[in-house]
Amino acid sequence: MSFRRVYQAGTWDVAGRYMGGTEIMHLVPHDGRLYAATSTLQQVLAPGEPEVGAQVLVLEGPESSWRVERDFEPRHWRLTLGSVTFTEDGQGRKLPGPRSLLLAAPTDRTGHLAIEVLDESGTWTHVPVASGQGTAGIRSFCVYRDKVTGLERLFAGTAPMGIFSGVMDPDAPGSLRWDARPELEGYRKRPMGFAECNGVLHAIIHPGIYRRVDGAQPRWEQVYTFPEPVIPISSGLRGLTAIPHPSGQGEVLLAVLEGDRARVLRIDPAAGYRDTLELDVLGFLGEHWGRRPSYAIAAYDDLTELRHPETGAPVLVMGVGATFEPDLSSHPKQGWDPGGWYLVRHGEGRYALRRITDPELVPMPPLVATRSIALSPFDGRTVFLGGYDPNMSPCRNTAWIFSAPLEVVLAS
Numbered sequence: 574m575s576f577r578r579v580y581q582a583g584t585w586d587v588a589g590r591y592m593g594g595t596e597i598m599h600l601v602p603h604d605g606r607l608y609a610a611t612s613t614l615q616q617v618l619a620p621g622e623p624e625v626g627a628q629v630l631v632l633e634g635p636e637s638s639w640r641v642e643r644d645f646e647p648r649h650w651r652l653t654l655g656s657v658t659f660t661e662d663g664q665g666r667k668l669p670g671p672r673s674l675l676l677a678a679p680t681d682r683t684g685h686l687a688i689e690v691l692d693e694s695g696t697w698t699h700v701p702v703a704s705g706q707g708t709a710g711i712r713s714f715c716v717y718r719d720k721v722t723g724l725e726r727l728f729a730g731t732a733p734m735g736i737f738s739g740v741m742d743p744d745a746p747g748s749l750r751w752d753a754r755p756e757l758e759g760y761r762k763r764p765m766g767f768a769e770c771n772g773v774l775h776a777i778i779h780p781g782i783y784r785r786v787d788g789a790q791p792r793w794e795q796v797y798t799f800p801e802p803v804i805p806i807s808s809g810l811r812g813l814t815a816i817p818h819p820s821g822q823g824e825v826l827l828a829v830l831e832g833d834r835a836r837v838l839r840i841d842p843a844a845g846y847r848d849t850l851e852l853d854v855l856g857f858l859g860e861h862w863g864r865r866p867s868y869a870i871a872a873y874d875d876l877t878e879l880r881h882p883e884t885g886a887p888v889l890v891m892g893v894g895a896t897f898e899p900d901l902s903s904h905p906k907q908g909w910d911p912g913g914w915y916l917v918r919h920g921e922g923r924y925a926l927r928r929i930t931d932p933e934l935v936p937m938p939p940l941v942a943t944r945s946i947a948l949s950p951f952d953g954r955t956v957f958l959g960g961y962d963p964n965m966s967p968c969r970n971t972a973w974i975f976s977a978p979l980e981v982v983l984a985s
Contacts, residue, residue, distance in 0.1 A: 576931045576977040579639075579957070580630070582611070583970030586640035591623040592630060594972035597959030599874055602950035603656040603675045604693070607632040607957060608642065610654035610677065611972050615963035627652035629677050635951040639974075643689060643697060649679035655714035661725050663740030663750060672741065674748065678711035678729070686711060686731055690747035698747035703734050703755070715767035717774045721788040730764025730776060731755075736793070757783065757793040762809055766875055770815040770824045771842060777828060779809025782840065797846040799830060804868075806904045807832035812872025812891055818843070819921055827851070827876070829891065833901055835869035839922070851922045858895055861926050866895035868905060870962075871916060873944040879956065881919075882979045889918040890982070892943030893926075894962055906966045913940030913960060913975070917983060925985070929958060929975050940973060949976070956982040 582594040594611030601608045609630040618624055627650060629643035645652065658673045675691040684705040690698045702711070713730035727749065729737045735755025742750035762779035769775070774785040781798035785791055803809060810828040818825050818841070826840040835854035841847050859865030872891040879888050892915045898908035913929035929940060942962035949955035959974040 574978055574981055576929050576958075576975045576981065578931050578934060578973065579632075579976050580609070580959070580972075580974035581970070582972040587638060588640060590641040590644070591625055592628065592639060592641055593623070593625045593970060594628065595963050595968050595970070596961045597944055597972045597974055598627075598652055599654040600945040600947035600957050600959050600974070601654050601656050601675070602947055604673060605950055607947065607950055608654060608656075608675060609639070609959060609974060610652040612651045613647070614650055615965065615967050616650075617967045617969045619969065626650060627679055629654065629675075635949070635955070643677060643691075645679045648682050651680040651710065653678045653711050653713070657714055657716045657727060659716065659725055659727075659741040661741065663724065663742050665724055668741070668743075672748065676714055678714075680708065680710035682708050684709045686734060686737075688729070688747070688749070690749060692748065700745075700747035700749050700751075702729060702731070702737055702739075702751050705734050707733070709734060710763075712763040713766045713776075715769075715774070717767070717769055717785075719787045719791070720772060728756075728767060728774070728776075730767065730778075732763040733761065734758065735760075736764055736776060738791075756785070756791055765808060765811045766813040768813040768815045768826060770826050773842070775813060775826060777810040777813045779803065779807070782810065782813070782826065782828065782846065784842075796842070797840055797848070800848075801834060803830070803834075804832045804901060806901065808870075810838075811870075812874075812876045814876045814889065816889075827889075829854075829872040831870045833868050835871060835895075837871070837918075837924075852916075852924050854893070854916075855895070857924060857926065858893075862910070864897065866897050866910070867899055867908075868901055869893060869895035870942065873942060873960070873962075874946070876918075877946040877948070879948060879979060879983065881983060882954070886920070888983060890946050891916050891918075892946060892958070892960060894942030896964070904965050906964055909941050909962070909964055911939035911941055912937075913943050913958070913973075915943045915946065915958065927982070927984070929977075931975065938973070939971075941971075948979075954979050958982075 596612040626645040735758030739751035837852040898905035944960035
C-alpha cells in the first residue's frame with residue numbers, strides 16, 4: 574500500500590526499442606490500455622545513447638511492461654496525447670457504435686501541424702491539420718456537440734494558428750476531416766484546455782476564457798480576463814474544468830493560474846463570469862513547507878476526477894511544481910522543490926497537499942513536478958502519476974511514472 578515506480582526513462586522495451594524522455598506529458602487511458610506521451614525537452618545524451626524524439630508508450634495490462642507504441646523524429650521534442658470518442662459522423666448519422674481514437678500531436682519546428690491517429694485496428698494514420706512557419710503544436714483536444722447544428726465536432730487548440738474544428742468522416746484518412754480555416758485565431762499563447770459548462774464550450778487562452786457561440790457560422794468571444802497583471806513567463810490559466818455550482822444549480826468553471834500569483838479560481842458564468850478565489854496556491858504551499866514559493870505551476874495537465882474509495886464522493890487531483898527562485902525575469906532554472914507533489918480537492922473547495930514517496934527508493938530521486946494523473950483502465954483502483962519538468966536546465970532520462978492504490982493517493 575504505497576507508491577511504486579513503474580517507469581523510468583533510459584530503458585529498453587521487450588522488443589529492444591529504447592524508451593527515453595525527460596518528461597511524461599500525458600497519461601491517457603484508451604481502449605483498455607494506458608498510454609503515455611514523453612518529451613525530450615533539454616535531453617542531454619550520453620556517449621552512444623540512442624537519440625529519440627517524443628514517444629507514445631503503452632501499458633497493455635497490470636502485469637505488462639511499458640513498450641514503445643509510436644516513435645517520432647528528434648525534431649518532434651514534445652507531444653500532446655488525447656483520447657476522443659464519436660457517436661456520429663459529420664453528417665449527423667449515427668455510427669454503428671461509439672468510435673474511439675487516440676490522437677498524438679507532436680510539436681514541430683517547421684510549422685507543420687498534424688495528428689497521428691491510432692484507430693481500433695491498431696493502425697496509425699498521419700492527418701495534416703494546417704501549415705505555417707516556425708514552431709507549431711497542438712496543446713488540447715475535445716469533442717463537443719454544437720447545440721444549434723446538432724453535430725459532433727472535434728476541436729484542437731493549436732499555437733500559433735488557431736482553434737481548429739473537424740468532424741468524424743469514416744472515408745477520410747484517420748477518419749477525421751478538418752475545416753480549412755480556424756474558428757478562432759489571432760491569439761499569442763497556447764490554448765491550454767477546453768471544458769463544456771452548462772452546455773457551452775469554453776477554452777482557456779492566456780490570460781482569459783473564451784466561449785463558443787454555436788451555429789453554422791460559429792464564433793468565439795472572450796468572457797473572462799484575469800483582472801491582475803499576469804507575469805510574462807506564465808502560460809496563464811490551466812486545467813479548465815466544469816464542476817457543480819455550490820448552490821446545487823448548474824455548473825461553474827474551475828481554472829488554475831500559473832505564476833507568481835498562482836491560485837485556483839472558481840468562475841461563475843451565471844454571474845457574468847465573476848471569479849472567486851478558492852485557493853492561494855503559493856500561500857498554501859508556504860503553510861506546509863514553512864516558506865512561501867515565488868512561483869508555482871499547478872494543473873500541468875487537465876484535472877483528473879477520482880472517487881473517494883470510502884465515501885464514493887468525487888475528488889479532483891492536479892499536479893504541482895514550485896520554485897523559490899526570486900528572479901522571475903525568465904523561466905526559473907533553479908530553486909525548484911524536488912518533491913513529486915500534487916493537490917487533492919475535496920468537496921466544495923477543501924484542499925490537501927500530497928507527495929509521491931516510494932519506500933524502495935532511498936533517497937527519492939528528484940521528481941520536481943507531477944504533470945499527469947490517470948485512473949488505471951485495468952482495475953479502476955490504481956492511480957498512475959507521471960512527470961518531471963526540466964525547467965530549462967539540461968537533464969537526462971528524467972521522465973518517470975509511479976502507481977499507487979487509490980487509498981494511498983487520496984490518504985489524509
